[in-house]
Amino acid sequence: xxxxxxPVEYTKKExxxxxxxxxxxxxAIGLIGVILAYLFDTTRASFNGLVMLMxxxxxxxxxxxxxxxxxxxxxxxxxxxxxxxxxxxxxxFLLPLLALPVYLNLHSIFEWxxxxxxxxxxxxxxxxAYLNPTFFTVRVIIFFSIWILFYLILTxxxxxxxxxxxxxxxxxxxxxxxxxxxxFGLTLTFAAIDWIMSLEPHWFSTIFGVxxxxxxxxAALSFATILIVYLNEKGxxxxxxxxxxxxxxxxxxxxxxxxxxxxxxxxxLLIWYANLPEETFWYLARWDGAWKYVTISxxxxxxxxxxxxxxxxxxxKDPKRLIVASVIIxxxxxxxxxxxxxxxxxxxxxxxxxxxxxxxxxxxxxxxFVFVFKYKSENLVPIRDPxxxxxxxxxx
Amino acid sequence: MSAIDYTQExxxxxxxxxxxxxxxxxxxxxxTKPDKNFFIALSITGSMLLLxxxxxxxxxxxxxxxxxxxxxxxxxxxxxxxxxWVGIGHAGTLISAILFLFRQKWRTGIARFAEGMTIFAVMxxxxxxxxxxxxxxxxxxxxxxxxxxxxxxxxxxxxxWDVFAVSTYFTVSFVFWYVGLIPDFGTLRxxxxxxxxxxxxxxxxxxxxxxxxxxxxYEMVYLVLAGFATPLVLSVHTIVSFDFAVSILxxxxxxxxxxxxxxxxxxxxxxxxxxVLIIIRKIFHFEHIITLDTLExxxxxxxxxxxxxxxxxxMEFFIAWYSGVQPEQFAFLNRAFGPYMWAYWIMVSxxxxxxxxxxxxxxxxxxxxxxxxxxxxxxxxxxERFVITVTSLSRDYLPSSWAYYKPTLVDGGILIGSFxxxxxxxxxxxxxxxVISISEVKAVVDGAQPSHGEH
Numbered sequence: 001x002x003x004x005x006x007p008v009e010y011t012k013k014e015x016x017x018x019x020x021x022x023x024x025x026x027x028a029i030g031l032i033g034v035i036l037a038y039l040f041d042t043t044r045a046s047f048n049g050l051v052m053l054m055x056x057x058x059x060x061x062x063x064x065x066x067x068x069x070x071x072x073x074x075x076x077x078x079x080x081x082x083x084x085x086x087x088x089x090x091x092x093f094l095l096p097l098l099a100l101p102v103y104l105n106l107h108s109i110f111e112w113x114x115x116x117x118x119x120x121x122x123x124x125x126x127x128x129a130y131l132n133p134t135f136f137t138v139r140v141i142i143f144f145s146i147w148i149l150f151y152l153i154l155t156x157x158x159x160x161x162x163x164x165x166x167x168x169x170x171x172x173x174x175x176x177x178x179x180x181x182x183x184f185g186l187t188l189t190f191a192a193i194d195w196i197m198s199l200e201p202h203w204f205s206t207i208f209g210v211x212x213x214x215x216x217x218x219a220a221l222s223f224a225t226i227l228i229v230y231l232n233e234k235g236x237x238x239x240x241x242x243x244x245x246x247x248x249x250x251x252x253x254x255x256x257x258x259x260x261x262x263x264x265x266x267x268x269l270l271i272w273y274a275n276l277p278e279e280t281f282w283y284l285a286r287w288d289g290a291w292k293y294v295t296i297s298x299x300x301x302x303x304x305x306x307x308x309x310x311x312x313x314x315x316x317k318d319p320k321r322l323i324v325a326s327v328i329i330x331x332x333x334x335x336x337x338x339x340x341x342x343x344x345x346x347x348x349x350x351x352x353x354x355x356x357x358x359x360x361x362x363x364x365x366x367x368x369f370v371f372v373f374k375y376k377s378e379n380l381v382p383i384r385d386p387x388x389x390x391x392x393x394x395x396x
Numbered sequence: 397m398s399a400i401d402y403t404q405e406x407x408x409x410x411x412x413x414x415x416x417x418x419x420x421x422x423x424x425x426x427x428t429k430p431d432k433n434f435f436i437a438l439s440i441t442g443s444m445l446l447l448x449x450x451x452x453x454x455x456x457x458x459x460x461x462x463x464x465x466x467x468x469x470x471x472x473x474x475x476x477x478x479x480x481w482v483g484i485g486h487a488g489t490l491i492s493a494i495l496f497l498f499r500q501k502w503r504t505g506i507a508r509f510a511e512g513m514t515i516f517a518v519m520x521x522x523x524x525x526x527x528x529x530x531x532x533x534x535x536x537x538x539x540x541x542x543x544x545x546x547x548x549x550x551x552x553x554x555x556x557w558d559v560f561a562v563s564t565y566f567t568v569s570f571v572f573w574y575v576g577l578i579p580d581f582g583t584l585r586x587x588x589x590x591x592x593x594x595x596x597x598x599x600x601x602x603x604x605x606x607x608x609x610x611x612x613x614y615e616m617v618y619l620v621l622a623g624f625a626t627p628l629v630l631s632v633h634t635i636v637s638f639d640f641a642v643s644i645l646x647x648x649x650x651x652x653x654x655x656x657x658x659x660x661x662x663x664x665x666x667x668x669x670x671x672v673l674i675i676i677r678k679i680f681h682f683e684h685i686i687t688l689d690t691l692e693x694x695x696x697x698x699x700x701x702x703x704x705x706x707x708x709x710x711m712e713f714f715i716a717w718y719s720g721v722q723p724e725q726f727a728f729l730n731r732a733f734g735p736y737m738w739a740y741w742i743m744v745s746x747x748x749x750x751x752x753x754x755x756x757x758x759x760x761x762x763x764x765x766x767x768x769x770x771x772x773x774x775x776x777x778x779x780e781r782f783v784i785t786v787t788s789l790s791r792d793y794l795p796s797s798w799a800y801y802k803p804t805l806v807d808g809g810i811l812i813g814s815f816x817x818x819x820x821x822x823x824x825x826x827x828x829x830x831v832i833s834i835s836e837v838k839a840v841v842d843g844a845q846p847s848h849g850e851h
Contacts, residue, residue: 002401076405123720130718170402178755181700185707193718204719206652206711251497262630266654273642274649278721386402396499 004165007383008392010238020372026365033358038101041355046105047345048359053098054195054212054337055219055363056091061191062220063089064151065184068177071154071170077248079391080241080381084224084231086155087374091367092147099140106133109344112201124201131198139194143187150180158382165384188213196337199344203282207267214260219333221253222326227371229319229326231380238381240392243317247396250316253325257310261303286339289348294339302332334360407842408502410684415838418685422830422837423587425680430827433679441819448813451806452527460530462806469789469801474528475639477814479781480664481521482562482636483657484774484818485569486629487665488514492572493625496618502693504836505686509676510669511573512831516821517665518566520814525558527810554638561635565628572621578604579614579835630654633661640784646727647788650715656708663701663747664777667770670694672822674767676831685837688761695760698773702751705780709748723793731787735800739783746776 037045063085070078070085107113111124112131118124124131153176157169189209197208205211228249232241271279286295306325315321342350382388413421455462465472488510495503526532538559540549549556582604585597604610637657640648670691677686716728731740750772753759760766791798825831 002403005403126720127718167400167402171400182703185703189707189711202720204715206650206708206715207655208651209711210652210655258627262634263655266634267651270638270641270649270651270653274644276644276649278719389403390405 002167005167005384005386006165008238008388010379010381010383012379013236015372015375023365023368023372026361027369030358030362030365033354034362037355037358042105043108044345044351044355046102046109047342048355049102050109050195051337051341052359052363053102055334056098056367057095057191058216058219058333059088059223059367060092060095061147061188062216064092064147066220067154068180071174071177076387076390077245077394079385079387080237080245081228083380083382084227086158087371088224088367089151090370090374092151094366095144110198112198131201136194139190143191146183146187150176159378161384162379162382167386170386188216196340199341200282202278205267207263211263211267214256214263215333215336218256218260218329221256222329223367225249225253225326226323229322233319236380238392244394244396246322247316250310250322253329254310257303257306285343285347290350291343294350298336298339301328302336408505408687408690409837409841410687412842413684418837419583419834422832422834423584425827426830434827438820438823441816441823444812444816445820447809448816451809451813455806462804464801464803464807466799466801468792468797468799469786471785471789472801473803473807473811474524476781476785477811478521478524479636480778481517481814482632483661483664483777484668485514485517485665486633486661487669489569489625489629490662493622494629496622497626501840502690504840505690505832506669506673508576508833509673509831511569512825513669513822514569515573516818518562518569520818522562554635554642557635558639561632565632568625568628572625575617575621576833577829578602580830580833582606583834630658633657645788645792646723647731650712652708652711659701659704660777660780663698663705664774666694666698667773670770671767674763682832685832691766692760695754695766698770699751699754702747706748709744727788730791731783734787734791736783736787739779743776743779743783746772747780
């Protein structure tokens, strides 16, 4: 038996009052907007609700994944920050709630729910064994339960360790994380296929799950980065966190910016080159009218801009530039999902008005609120995690 | 089993050996005369190489008709072997570049050897596209250059991208490998008693003096090269996958190919490195440098990449059904239940099922079992390329021109020859250069690191 780990000196500080105020305000504004949106234009609101759902899924499921890979990879530089992902991961509890209004309007979003259309279409009736409301519901329940289940196990063990310093809990979490990885891969892929790819039920792409995953990682990581850097600069963590910890965070962000571009480019190039009509129509719809500008802008916002900001070595150690890059990436991921979902709603040009603004406001408000809420009951630092001291001594 | 203490970083080298002992141990194979076993091994691989060379000579004398390639299956063995060998090289680049950037210290014991394997594997791979053209003497035309005929390569073709990708890959890997060797050449030069060797080592060490300034520059160059090599891990096999995926052939044209090929390449590369290292550490008594922990970590990567490959198989199959496109559906049913179903199920069981044994810690740490599993992985990965290349071509859109592809003995001889080439180079390498980086291993021995904080 290893000895129990002694706690690292840590005094918990109250979060700035402005943070919960901002969260409440965002939720209030967002919620009013969203309710009004559903009243005025239910279909448009449902599509936006889907964008919001997938965005929050990215943060929630992605954060659970980040926790898991920290355990699995045995990383120490990120241990002082892990709680941030543990708090953000709690948004998985919100997912059923956010899915509900979308689910109630399934009929106005998904073409494959229209029985008469499916019957008249040979291809759609061929896949009705998969794309039907009952099986869809079952799958969605499975996705949510798996994410919530693993979130609970991983974070409970982590929290318990704060009181007893038992090293065995780390060992258990490593095993749980290993089991989680294949589950995560499959659930996230099928969530992407069900909620996004099946919007155009004729379209298919085998890389689609990987594509959504690459964005998920970026979103979860950049949201965490913003909070980590902001709170650490204000001294909310413990002593010992150095620029080298920041550097690793920035390098990981940078790597995934490239990974996203790699996956996005691979998908595009192969479809463009082969030029098969059953695949190209999906990109053509995103080249129609005003959508063209959104498509082109993703190249800049999702890839070139964060690439340029993060590429220099000093940038990965600079709190300001890290936050700037993270904000860009977070916005880019929202834009990416908007670009994936909305062309089904508005062909040729995208609708943009107060409805499209209300949903992201609510999303950010909710995520922030969950973070503030979790912060109240737990330590921001896993004080008796065996890897914490190593993480604080971490030097490049 | 004793519990692991996560508060301490485990040393990747066992037993805190004195630095001098590390020098001696790693350099010993270079200082001693080769023994009987060395010549036995060399004569086996040399014979394989000779067999391959004879078969190639025969192919050029009679023409490529002596191969099994037929009308729909024009690619056959040469391309299968090409993709296989390029894949083997990937572990080396991953270990030297990506694991370096991730600061994984356990890579130090295996990096040099894996990089060497990368170089030899790419050399072996390079043979195949050139012989596949049937006129290897015209290979020079693959490179674009201004000429009087105004004749250019077809830049639209991924086969030309391959030329650039593979040659870039080879160049960068080679430079990376050589730069890593410079400090070791310095050590070799300082130790050797033979005059001839002294001259050779002096030339290759480029005046290395182990000075502080030299180390500073060296580390920066190494970091930059690791940065260069990282995209190459992805790009090379991505472009190899484009050879297939930009076409419209069912089973070839699928968007997941790029990351799937990369994962598969790392998978097979690690299996090969693991196999060879198990033998090397035994022969040269490197058990405390290439530790069981290191092998276990490699097995974990094999498990992980094996699952990625399994994910890709599943996704291809599912989407083929989901697409509702009839030729797509046929292509995959044909793979699993058509005339090549034996190859398909060898592939699935070797790549997806057997690696699952690595979930069990005991098996991850049992040398004999892990060796067998890794051999099976490479069998499976070779068959994967066979399945992809052959099944899709042998039954494509036009049923009237379907044909069964059967490799000939000549094909088999060339394949054996490629193993001969690879292992001959590898065996020569073990006796001519330090197979473990002396300087890097010294840096990860317990107590070599400057420490921060209390102890």
